[in-house]
Amino acid sequence: GNYDGLNQLPSFELHIGPNNWTSVSTLGVTNGSIHEMIHVLTTNHLQVCLVKTGDTTPFISSLELRPLNNNTYVTQSGSLIAVSRVYFSPTSSFVRFDEDIHDRTWVPFSDNTTSFLSTNVSVDTSNLYNVPQPVAKTAAVPANVTHPLTLDWSLDE
Known part of the structure; x- marks a missing residue:
């Protein structure tokens, strides 16, 4: 620091080549931030640029690239930006590789209106998305069975 x-x-911007990918602000961030996208390359190289937007100096701690099967997320060109990837869990443990073969980051979600169900039985996740077992084995239900399960979160711009 x-x-x-x-x-x-x-605070700064991340660009893929000349195109703005996202704005990064570390204000109020205690455990780091993750900015994730799926980008289809049109050439054999990729430029990720940290663009200074104020007085401070941009930085990243890591840049991770992962190959994906062409049929996992279907897009012919351009990019898909991950907004959120959560799973229902009473723990605070993130799920990543080696439990997720694609090394996606799954963030646990819980609040005081949910209760959790889980199974020890293996779940068939052998499809295009290959959801990891810890994610597929958990679920949320309303803590009060007379209330609906309502999930709210806001999307940052």
């Missing part, structure tokens, strides 16, 4: 000596939390 504070490697540029400004005592300010960085």
Whole structure:
């Protein structure tokens, strides 16, 4: 932290080539942030640019690239941006590789209106998405069975 000596939390943009991918702000972030996209390459190289938008210096801790089967997420060109990937769990454990063969990050979701169900039986997840077993083996139900299961979250722009 504070490697540029400004005592300010960085904010900047990420671009794929010349195109804006997302804005990054570290204000209020305690455990880091993940920005994920599926991008179909049209050439044999990829440019990821950190674009300075203020006084602070952009930074990333890691850039991870993963190959995907062409039929997993069907798009001929362009990009798909992941908004959220959650699974229902009373734990605070993220699920990643080696439980997810595609090394996707699954964030646990719980709140005080849900109860959880789980199974120890293996779940058949052998389809295009290959959902990991810890994700497929858990589910949420309303904590109060007379109420509906309602899930709310906001999408950052």
